[in-house]
Every structure is written in C-alpha cells, then in structure tokens.
C-alpha cells in the first residue's frame with residue numbers, strides 16, 4: 001500500500017444482527033485529507049468512524065490505518081493516535097479546562113510540569129481560546145467554547161487522524177461559522193487527516209477537500225466539493241445540493 005494512504009477500507013461489511021449496515025464498502029483516505037461525510041440518517045456514517053478507531057469491528061473485510069491491518073494492532077495504541085470529537089464532548093465537570101486538556105496519556109506520562117503547561121497553552125492558542133479560560137471549569141464556558149476545548153483535548157495526543165462526529169451540531173450559526181474557520185486553519189496548520197460527519201451540505205462542501213455522500217450503507221458519490229456541486233452523480237446527491 002502506498003505510504004500516503006492514512007485509512008483504507010477493503011471490502012468491508014458491517015452488520016448488526018442480520019441487518020447489513022455497510023455493504024462491500026471500499027474507501028481510501030490519503031494522509032492530510034479533510035474528508036466530510038454527509039448522508040441520510042442511519043446511513044452508516046458513525047459506523048464508518050467507529051470502525052476506524054476500532055470501537056467496533058467489521059463483520060467482513062479489512063481496515064488499514066497507516067498501512068496496518070487494525071484488527072492485528074494494539075487497540076489502545078491505535079486509539080491514542082486517533083483523536084475523536086463528538087457533539088457536546090464530555091468534559092470532566094470537576095476539572096479545570098487546563099486539566100481537561102492535559103488529561104491524555106502523552107501529557108500525563110511525562111512528569112515535566114513546565115512542558116505540560118506549554119503544551120496546553122499551545123493547544124488553547126491553536127483552537128483560538130483565551131488563555132485565561134484555562135483555570136475555569138466547563139460549566140463556566142459557552143457551548144462553542146466547550147467544543148473548542150474538546151478539539152484541543154483531541155489534539156493533545158498529537159494524533160495523525162482526527163475523527164469528528166457532528167462536532168458543531170449543537171451550536172448557533174455564528175459560533176458554527178467561527179468553529180468552521182478554526183478547523184480549516186487547524187487542518188492547514190497541523191496537516192492532520194480529518195474525517196468529519198455533518199448533516200449540513202454547506203458545511204460538507206465548505207470544509208471537505210473531498211466529500212462522501214452516503215445513503216443506506218452505500219456511497220452515492222465521493223468527490224471534490226466542486227464536482228459534487230457541479231456534477232451530482234445521482235438523484236439523491238442532486239436533491240441534497242438543491243436542498
């Protein structure tokens with residue numbers, strides 16, 4: 001496998017009981033790509049994300065991360081290299097923002113407090129929050145600010161891959177726009193591979209270097225935002241674009 005491939009699904013099938021959710025699913029995501037996934041509810045988007053970080057296993061088929069078959073990898077190490085951001089990220093309410101961000105193995109493991117402090121400050125800068133928020137508690141932040149902390153925490157492990165499941169779903173339109181600009185900047189700055197689920201076609205087209213449209217466990221179209229916009233491959237994609 002070429003070494004510029006971050007994630008690869010090879011003939012993956014995922015069933016829950018006798019319900020087949022993904023059918024002969026194939027996907028290659030290159031390193032540094034920003035892939036957005038959009039599609040009907042229940043089409044298997046979250047299933048794809050959970051398969052990447054080994055939270056669930058395929059029924060058939062193989063998933064490779066950085067060229068390695070993940071079923072043969074140490075799951076803890078795999079997940080350490082993959083950040084996961086979900087809507088309304090569960091911050092620890094009794095810990096300050098500083099502690100919440102530092103609460104990852106790579107920062108906890110070394111005893112160098114100064115290094116941890118610097119790393120946390122760098123992360124809070126990266127997600128565009130003021131440093132004076134570090135000593136507050138999650139309840140003292142707005143929803144959008146908490147979401148930024150969630151991203152900072154996911155980045156704290158210095159992951160190669162960032163999985164984001166509707167991370168901006170619960171915030172107002174203005175905050176959403178700011179978070180979108182922030183994640184584009186973070187992607188450009190850190191070169192991390194991002195897989196991002198959204199229900200908003202505008203968001204999918206704005207953020208993605210490629211967009212995957214899913215419907216009922218199948219890929220309707222996987223293409224650049226321009227191609228999706230200008231040459232929708234199926235009636236489903238056309239309807240999505242025309243809204």
Ligand SMILES: Nc1ncnc2c1ncn2[C@@H]1O[C@H](COP(=O)(O)OP(=O)(O)OP(=O)(O)O)[C@@H](O)[C@H]1O
Pocket residue numbers: 016021039040041042043044045046047048
């Ligand atoms: N643990 C489970 N057991 C049984 N069925 C499941 C399980 N997890 C998900 N499903 C089903 O699999 C299908 C795909 O779920 P998934 O969460 O991947 O969809 P999604 O595209 O992310 O949907 P949404 O946009 O609504 O979040 C759904 O029909 C869901 O009900």
